[in-house]
Structure formats: C-alpha cells, structure tokens
Amino acid sequence: KDASVEVTVDTATTGPVIDKHIFGQFAEHLGTGIYGGVWVGKDSPIPNVRGIRTDVVTALKALKVPNVRWPGGCFADEYHWRDGIGPVDKRRVQINTNWGGVPESNAFGTHEFMDFAEQIGSEAYISVNIGSGTAAEASAWIEYMTAEKDTTLAKERAANGHPAPWKVPILGLGNENWGCGGAMSADHYVEEMKRFANFTRNFNPAQREGAARMKRIAVGWDSDKLDYTEEVMKAWSTHVYSWDIEGVSLHKYTVGGGWPPSRPSTGFGNDDYALMIGDTLSMDTLLKKQKAIMDKYDPEKKLLIAVDEWGAWLAPTPGSNPGFLQQQNSMRDGVIAALNLNIFARHADRVKIANIAQMINVLQAMILTDGSKMVLTPTYHVFRMYVPFQDAQFAPVKFASGDYAVGERKIPRVDAMAAKDKSGQVWVSLVNVDPDAGTSVTIPGFRTASGEVLTAPKVDSVNTFAAPSVVAPKAISGKASGNGVTIALPPRSVTVVKVSK
Template sequence: MKIYRYTAMAAAMFAASAYAAPQVGVTIEAAKPGPVISKYVYGQFAEHLGTGIYGGLWVGPDSRIPNTRGWRNDVVGALKELRVPVVRWPGGCFADQYHWRDGIGPRSERPVRINTNWGGVDEDNAVGTHEFFELVEQLGTDAYVNGNLGSGSVQEMAEWVEYLTAGGKSSLAALRARNGHPAPFKVAFFGVGNEGWGCGGNMRVEQYADAYNRYVSFLHPAPGSNTQFIAAGGHDEDTSWTDYLSSKIQVGRFDGISFHYYTSPGADKNGKFGATGFDESRWIWTLSQTRRMEGFIANNVAKMDQHDKKKKLAFVVDEWGTWYEPEAGSPPGFLVQQNSLRDAMVAALNFNIFHAHADRVRMTSIAQMVNVLQAMIRTDGDKMVLTPTYHAFKMYVPFQDATSVPVKLENNPQYTLGEVSIPAVSASAARGKDGKLYLALVNTNPREGAEIAVAVDGAKASSASGTVLTAAAMDAHNTYAAPGVVAPAPYEAAASGGKLVLKLPAKSIVVVAVRE
C-alpha cells in the first residue's frame, strides 16, 4: 500500500487537492551520470545593506544577544544547518565603494563612511576583513571576496590580495598578524568588481574587459592559494557581456563570469508588487518570470561554448532571487521584504534549473542571507525566524556535490491562468554523495495536486522518503509569533502493484530519496 505522512495541516490540504490531471511520468535515467552539481550552487550573499549584516548577523561582542566574537549564535547555528558552502562579501554595489583598509585594526579607530548605495546610513566598518573571516570560520564555509574596481585602484586591490593570502616576511602579512591573524586567509574566490554596467562604474563591456585585464595582471595570491577569479558579467537578457568577456579577456587568472537576475512579479491592478497579499495572477507571473532563468543561462552558455570549448570558465549566478516592494515602515534603501511560500517555490525552480546546467553553473549566491531581499532568516532584536526559502535550501542539501542524472518528464500538463502558462511540474534528480538517488519535484499549480509516476531505468523504484513543503495560502509566511506556518513535513510513499506514485499537494515542493 502507499504511505504518505504529513503534519495535520498538510494532510488536510493534501486531501483537499484535486488530482483530475493525468499522471505525470518521471523517468530517472540513473545509469547515465552527468556532471557534478557543485556545492557552491547553494552559495549565500551577505552585503553591507540594511540589517543584512549589522543586527541580522553581527551584534558585536558586547551585545546582550548571545554571540561568539560578535556573530549571533542563533543565526550562525541555523545557517550551519544549511551547510552553507560559500559566502560572498562585502557586496554587491557596496563592494565598489569599499576600501579594505577602513575595516582593519582596532574597531574603535576605524573611519565612519556614508553608505551611499543603501540608505545613506553611517558605515562604521565594524565588520571588516578579520570579522568576515571569523564568520567564515564559524560557518565552516568558503569565502568569495568581491574587490573594489569601481572606485578603487589597482594597487589597493593588489595589496588586499597580498594582505589576505601572503605569508613569509611580507609587510602586509606582518600587518595582518598584528591585527590578529598570523596565518593567511583562505580566499576560494575573488570577484574583480561588480555590475560594471551599472553601480560598478557604468562602463561599456569593452572598458570593463580592459580594466579586468589590467587589474588581474597585478593580483598575485600566494602560491598554493588556489584562488579563482571571477569577472563581473551581465544581467537579464543581455548576453553581450558574456560573449565579449569570454573571447577578449587574455590574462591567465580568469575562472568565471558572473550574472545577475532578480525575479519580480510586476505590479498588480493597484500598482503594487508586494511580497504578500497577492492574488493568483501575481503567483503565476512570478513563477513564469523566474523560469526565464533557464533561457538566460542557456543563451549565455551558448556564447561561452563558442569561445571556451574546454569549459574552463564557470557561469556564476552570484545575485539571484525575488525583489519586491520594501516592507511598509522599513528604512529607505534597506530592501526589507517578507518571505512566503512563493519565494520557496522560486528557489526550488531555480535549483532545478541550475542542476540542469551543472557543467557551467558551478556557483551561485542568492540575494541575500539575512533580512534583505529573499533572505534565509529574518531577525528583529533578539528574535529570529526561519523563512520558507530557508526550508527549501535545507531540503536540497543532498544535492550538494551530488552527481546529476537525467530526468525525463512525460505528460506534464501546463498550469495556465489567463494568458500565462508554465509547466505544472519541475523535476531534478541526482546521485548523492551518500549513494542514494534523490528526486526533487515542484508542483507550481496552487489549486490542483499532481500525481507523479516514478520510474528508474534499470531498477524498480520501491519507495520514497523525504520531506514536503506546502501551506494553505499562496502567501503563507512565518512570523516571530507563528514561526511554523510554512515548514517541511515528513513524506513517504511505497510502491503498489510494482508502481511508485508520488502525490504532490498543490503549490508544493517535495524532495525524496528513491529506494531502488
């Protein structure tokens, strides 16, 4: 018999879901392993923006909020559950106005600057290089440092790389030691500027390519650092940056091209594009907009393939996620927004797209980690709540460094509302590092459930177990008073008559290990 487990609320919704649509066939081609899904696909982004760092992550060592050397214990503990593989810092737009020497030495002696990009607030530089790498150490993650090309100099960037990585008798290594860290920092990735087409300098791609060639010629990580260098690429429909950079950058230290795309639902009939309180038209439009990521990646990868046939370069989606109107009453420029079930759906759809392009998409960074845009976590003083997006990330942890395997979908209906139509079901599969076969499914339809007939080539799928994420309302979200409105529930199914059928509730994400 089939077995399904849910919380009481989820069970009620499951029972109420209609399954009038025909079964969707999902065939996992387990004997055809593809590229590894890099763990870095699940990267995070922490910018000096609003309370994304100050208050949300950093409270200082003297705070009454429990912390370890200034970093909040509750937030760090929750993030560790996600096995965060890499954190991008200090920006974003902030990176191209950040001067690294402002953030070293005694905090009481650091200069105060104006954060002209984000709210015009004072930036006291309490979080600098050493504090960031303390966070990296606490999380057990890798560092993606973004250098200042826009308002900085070649010398400044080169000296930061030396300060970070040099050993021996280098004067900058000695300065780092006096500031409390004798050993070199491990810098896994270094970004040369950010959004050269916009806040990073309003450059033409030709200008940026020339600047990259010049800057990187003087960046010399210490031997053994293995730092990868990322060029700041394009955004949205524009493939010209990827095309030009992949053909014109000549220096040897060139490992990837970044790309940015934010999902927005567009304005409703009242001219609003809010994070909550939306109707189904804004639901489907948002999901249709996030699905554009598939075409954007494919088009950029096609350009890279023309110039980099050996696939040396990575396509790095280091800013992605939802962007709505700021939460009412929040400070201007802080980009505070609520996070609902819709955001978790956006995350899962993007994960499945990234997996399908694992040969090129080797790192991404969602914007952002705490309190800003599509955050994992929201805080207010000493309070903390996990968002639906946090739960989506945790459900997909088994896909980190898993080996992708092809998935064939048959009889997949369209979910349609008015003139907008998208596939009802999205799927991805991989062989985990633990040897298990994992399947991720997304049912985009908020009104109808879906039946999925699962087959594994060369084997019998006998059962599946994992978790399901859904809720009663499209804009269901967690609050400090009600933190469990959207939370994963156990999911199990067993084959009947030699056939494994998974029933997906409406508007749900299901991630399971399939037993062969």
C-alpha cells in the same frame, strides 16, 4: 483528467556534478543584512561569539553554506578594505551611499567576515573594488588575507589578531560595472578587469595554480545586457599568460516586470504568483543565451558561470527604509528557490557558482531578524532540504506534466530534478507548482521514497516571529505501486525524497 505524472530517473547516464557552490549565499553591507543580521557586537545582550550572533550561526550551519559573497554588490565598488581593519574605534565611519544613506561603521571588516565564514563552516567569495579602487589596493588586500608570513602585510594581519593566512577560493572582479560599479562600457571594463586579474595574486600555494586555484569571476551580463559577456569572452579567448579568469557572472532577479520592483511579498493571489513563477523560469533562457556566447569562445567549457545574484526582488515591507530592501518571504518564494536550484542543476556543466540575494534580512533571505528575534523563511527550508544535492551527480529526468493556466498565462505544473550522491543514494526533488491542485508522481524502477515536503495553507503564507512554523517541512513517504513508487504532492509544494529500489 488524470493529474498523475510519471517521472523517469535515468541513473545510468553520468551527468555533471552539481557543484556545492551553487548553494552559495550573498551578504552585502545593505540594510540589516550584516549589522543586526550577522553582527551585533561583542557587548550585545544578544548571544554572540566575538560579535557574531549565535542563533544565526546555528541556523546557517544546517545549510552547509559553501560560500558567502561579500562585501557587495554595489557596496563592493565603494569598499576600501583598510577602512575595516585595526582597532574598531579608529575605523572610518562613512555613509553607505548605495543603501539607505545610513552610517557604515566598518565594525564588520575582513577579520569579522572571515570569522563569520569560519563559524558557519563556509568559504569566502571576496568581491574586489574595480569601480572606485585601484589594482594595487585589491592586490594588497588579497596579499593581506593569503600571504603565509614574512611579508609586511602578513605581519600586519598577525598584529591585528590573525597570524594564520585565510583562504580566498573565489574572487569577484568588480560588480555590475555597467551600472553602480562605475558605469563602464564593456570595452573599458575589460581593460580594467584584465589588470585586476593580473595583479590579484593569491599567495596560498594550493590556490595559486592548478585545479584548486582561486576562481576569478569577471562581470558578465545582467538579464538582457549581452555585451559584457561577449567582450569578456572575446578578450579571454586571446589572453596572454599574465592574466586569466575562471568564470563569468550572470545576475537575474525575479521582479515580475517594471522597475523599481513593485510586486508585493504578502497579500497576493494566483495571478501574481503565476507572473512571478513565469519570470523566474526565464532564468533557463538567460543561461542558455549566456552559454551560447561562452560556447563560441570556450567550447571546452573551461570557464564557469557564476549566477552570483539571483532571487525574488519585491516591494519593500511597508514602513521599512526602502533602501534596506527588506521584504517578507512566502511559500511562493520557496517554490521560486527550488525552481532556480533545479535550473542550475540542469546547467551544471557550466553553472558552478550561484549566490542567492541575500542571506539575512535583505531581498529573498534565509533568515529574518528583529533585535533578538529570529525566524527561518520558506527559502531557508528549501536550502536545507536541498543539502543532499551538494556535489551530487546530476541524473537526467523525463516527465511530461502539462501546464496549468491563469488567464492567458500557462505555467508548467510540476518540476523534477534528480541526482546521485557520493554514496550512490538517489535523491529526487519534486515541485508541484500548481497553487490549487494536488498531484501524484510515480517514479518507475524504485519501490520506496522518503524525505520532506514543504507546503503551506496559501501561496502567500509566511513565517513571522509570532508564528514561525506556518511554512515548515514535514516528513513524506511514497507507496510502492505497479513498477514504481508513488508520492502524493500537495498543491504549492516542494518535496525532496531519497528513493530506493
């Protein structure tokens, strides 16, 4: 059979901008995601700047991380911001009840998080506590962070070492409040959410009003729970002047069925690979369902979707604390990352924020650390290769690759996505999902293609501290052929190329 695929890129149609914020990250107080992964403390022998590890900052800078969601997750609805400011030795030590039951020192608080965001060149996505906090507490936190001067809270911030206000461009109004965020019915959540949206005022004049105003994200649905999105949208469609929101969230993890997550992160074969790829592709269906609800109440697409938790959630690494959600990250996870980013790009008219769970050492991480050691994962490499798509203009593609089959299961062989960056350069992402067969792609109308390809000896190949470059990008280029350019794609690979005429 002829395995080659023609991918036609329509650069004449003006698609929506692929918001850079779909490449956002999520860093929760969970396991070693913060403590050990980001924060080692000022006195650590691990090189750091004001307690934040230098190797991690250097690696993250290359991803041009647009925003980091913090402090949770479930942790956010038990977080009280005053516990994390002021002299470190006076901060409240509590138990992280959600994640492993370990002590939480609060050594990493607002100032440390904002310092981290600044060091990696990112923006802050702050999630406020609706589940166990008050609107007054959330309101005071936003004032503490954003008030210019002369308020008591701005002076307190200055006394704690940061006279200049910070920016808070994105604000999460709770997290999964149907579950760990307080087990609220959708109606109850909506009433709470409206008060929080009303009182969490951003004091930065540029982020108060107009197009650049702070984006308040209400909790939407998780996988198959539709009621939150419906109720939030219904309330928003008749809202009064005193409150507003700018977006609704959606959470979807790639689990492969069953709970708790049990699919292995290494040592799996083609069956398990296909199971996970099939599950991850259902992100498209979920987005279509959420969009259909939002379109009913908001046909002008004023509100965005924030997929502010997504990624592969696998069985914990044997021997690790199961509450730390530690897992390895394989070539398969690199493919999962690319497929999801492509889906978000195809829904760029609504999906304007997304946050992979999670940044370091937790779930589908970019980076794994152990003491002073650090390794970059296949998912990290995909995010780095996708940097050119940040704020690029989506260009529709047409292709028919057919499926490959694993038993009864059929999986599309190839995925493709394209966009034009601000300089007019066209970039194409090509994913050869097939675990065993290479293929070639021809893009008509272009003569050159060059970029990077990420592949590995096996779908479950991983990078380790001892062998950090098993899965690492390599240069790739295409050859002019017929009226186009042809690129040979290895099996189980993610390729990003710039193409020219």
